[in-house]
Amino acid sequence: MSLPFSRRALIGFGLALGLSIALPVQAQTQLRIGYQKSSTLISLLKTQGTLEKALAAQDIHISWHEFASGQPLLEALNVGNVDLSADVADTVPVFAQAAGAQLAYFAQEAPSPGAQAIIVRDDSPLHSLSELKGKKIAVTKAAGSHYLLIAALAKAGLKFSDIQPAYLTPADGRAAFENRKVDAWVTWEPFLSSAQRQLPTRTLADGRELASYQRYYLTSTRFAKEHPQVLQAVYTELVKAGDWLRANPRQAAEILGPQWGNLDPSIVEQANARRSYQVRAVQASSLVEQQKIADAFFAAGLLPKAVDASAVAIWKPEAGDVR
8 A cells, every 4th residue: 555645754764763772872983974965065074074184183083974865864863873964955854853853953054045946948838836736746755845846836826736746856857857747847956057057947936935945954862962062063164164165166166066966067156156055053043934844744734743843952053153
């Protein structure tokens, strides 16, 4: 029997939480960082060896673990296979909370609403959000773009059930969009800029006035309590990496291009220009958007229960580093 999405999306989290007790405790001198290809600032730190240098004084060795998307990354965090999660879209922690994950936020990037959008082919007959009714739309489950689609439909007076979602990874979404298997595609950077530069497209809506698109860095509540000095070092280097990227956009693009499927540096530079990369401390007030996301997914029948987005731990950096 096929499970509904809300259960399928959470079953990995639930199993992961149940298994966590049986896993061996890792030596405290090892820091295991989970990341995705689109984890820009962590990728820069990894490539340049910056974080290893910063943590050398604490005699900490870093191991890097790449994941295809945010959901399996947080599953690994839950079972104790990684200690820190690089940035994930704001929707991902909501699904983890719904499964009972004990998360702690330790940093966030300021909103980047223009870094995701709903696009159609340039010759598409669709010119407004209301015309999406009954159409097949490619979107990645539980990604920030999934919430953007829900919010955009609501603005047009439509429900999520009014469209035909095609749940696809970014790569498969691009293929379906390029081959006209879907009517529209909802995606984020750098996939968005890549499509806009390489295909004839039009934008129906981006996140402005719909979805802030904040990206969060997470750890477990236990790790946050036991290793605040490690989080302080990581937070400080993330802030520096964001500042460096904004000051050196072309150099950053040349470093990241090969890691993003050999994208042309000009495409990477355009994609990065739409992300804030302003790393800052997480404030309880910033979780208002998280609650809106949780409520929207629950109302659409995509979460099995309501989620209190404020029921998470928030690690705070030293006063001098708070932005």
